[in-house]
Amino acid sequence: MPIDAVIPMSIANLKRRLEEKVRGHSVVDVTNAKFVKPQRLLKTLSVLDQKFDDLENSLPLDEKIFRTISKLESSGFGHLTRRDWKNLAWALSKILPGAQEKLIFSDIGKRIIQHFQQSEMDLIGLVYFPLLYSYFALENEDVKNKPAIWLQLRDVLNTNRSGVYRDLKRPKKWMNTLVDYSEILSNSPTKSFVKRFLEGKDASSVANELESLKMAPNSWFWDDLIKSSIQSINGMNEQDYLKIIPRFLHLAEQNLLFTTDILIALLERYAKTSERQKVHEELKYIALNQWDNPQYDSSAGWNNVNADTKKMVIQWFVRADLEAFFKLFSASADVNRFNYWIKFIDKISFSQIFLGPAAFQSQQFQHKKFRDLNRGRLKKLVGSTPTNNAFMLKIENLYVIDFSDTGNACFIVNKIPYNENKFEVHRDTLKPWNNLLKLSHTPGWQSRFDSKMAELGVFSNQTEVNNYNSGYRKY
The missing domain is CATH 1.20.58 (Methane Monooxygenase Hydroxylase; Chain G, domain 1)
Incomplete structure (x- = not known):
């Protein structure tokens, strides 16, 4: 024996x-x-x-598998041994020498599966685990369009699962796993695993549960698990969604191929929350690194999300720029000026910060962090005092330019007055002679600004903010 x-x-x-x-x-x-x-x-x-x-259930050497295929081609199914039958099942996920596709998609592979569909239970019991292995060994690219032959293989496994389990002389861990998670051979194979997957830091908890199935690391199953997890974002309640954001950001770092899908789902869901006006810094800067500045029409990646979602992120950048200008880099923040301009935030589509030498050279942690996170977005202000900074806002069709040092007027123009390709911008360039308006910050300036803006067709839909709360500490 x-x-x-x-x-x-x-x-x-x-x-x-x-x-x-x-x-x-x-x-x-x-x-x-x-x-x-x-x-x-x-x-x-x-x-x-x-x-x-x-x-x-150890995977045979490729040489043995290929010899069995040659034997099948020369002699047919009638002269195969028990080991040969198992080799055929293992072979389905392999690419034969000289072939361009995996065996399951070839004529031979289709014949093998059709034969197993008509086989008796004793043969199915013999090849069941190798068939299961081949089923999960295929990659996402192989099965993304759900090819008919792959579904046939799943049908063989699903139809015969109970019979194989019943005929086992002793319990097998992999079969117990299939019985415990019956949906794994259904149209929604990862549905029951999504919650556990999202609660963990990685896929290890799910992988441990399914270890006995010996799924390959590049199996379509793991891609499906991530996709199902991403799809679950839209159906989450707000509280659960806000808690799960860090997990998805971590997931995006681990699985770069899914970064875009994760980012789209997170941003679209965030835009529907009650906290959409609250800047989510990590989400904001990952989006910036992935798709560049949403304020530029040339940043085509932002076409992946709805216009309203893009507008939300633009407002994040505007708010952060204004806070940085008035609070982070200013020794004496003018809260009234921040509150005045922030009330136009729903009409602002572009913001630009110009930092003077002191701000650019500062080694304070918060200053360095802001510069690092906004690398490529900032310009340097020259021709002025070391402490002077400037900002520009596009409010509807107008461009508002203002400075941090006292004694500088606010200018309103109808086009960008500087060369956008240049990193350094002179102060005098930001004080164009052909300006539409030149406004000073003397007492009562807010009402005068409102009147002048109204004359140019710009009105605020919001009342002026009286409580200024910033995430920055004043230095």
Whole structure:
């Protein structure tokens, strides 16, 4: 008798005799009360079971698989051994020498699956795990369009699962996994795993649960799990969604191929929350790195989201720029000026910060952090005092230019007065002679500004903000 038949029989007999011996020395209904189960022996038996399963279900060498395919091509199905049948099942996810596609999609592969569809249970039981392995070994690109032959393979596995489980002479961990998670062979294979996957820092918890199935790291299953997780974002309640954002950002870092899909889902959902006006710094800067500045029409990546969602992010940048200008880089923040301009935020589509030498050279942590996170967005103001900074806002069709140092007027023009391709901008360039308006910040300036802006057709839909709350500390 071959060794692969003797080992499982011996283990099964040993377990059965042990159970019978225990029953023979006790009354059935008080066995557990009178005798302690031999846990160490049972654990040893479990380890032996697992080792045999690993041996039984180890992937054959490619050379052996390819020889079996050659044998099938020359002699047909009638002369195949038990090992040959298993090799055919293992072979479905392989690419034969000289072939361009995996065997399952070739004529031979289709014949193999069709044969298994018509086979008796004893043969299906023999090849079931290799078929299962091949099913999960295919990659996302292989199955993204749900090819018919792949669905046929799933049907073979799903239809025969109960019969194979019933005929097993001893329990197998991989079959118990299939029984516990029956949906894994359905149209929604990852549905029950999404929550656990999102609660963990990575896929390890789910991977551990499914370890016995020996799924390849590049299996379509993991791609489906991530996609299903992303799709779940839209259906989350607001509280759960806001809590899960860090997990998805971490997921985006781990799976660069899904960064765009994750970013789209997160931004679209955030735009529907009650906190859409609150800047989410991590989400904001990942979006900036991925798609560039949403304030530029040339940043085509922002076409991935709705116009309203893009507008939300633009307002994040505007708010952050104004806070940085009036609070972070200013020794004496003019709260009234911040509050005045922020009331136009729903009409602002572009903001530009010009930092003077002091702000550009500052080694304060918050200053360096702002410069690093906004690398490529900032310009340098020259021809002025070291402490002077400037900003420009596009409010509808007008451009508002203002400075941090006192004694500088506010200018309103109808076009950008500087060369956008230049990094350094002179102060005098930002004080154009052909300005539409030149306004000073003398007492009562807010009402005068309102009147002049109204004359140019710009009105605020918001009342002026009286409570100035910034995430920055004043230095």
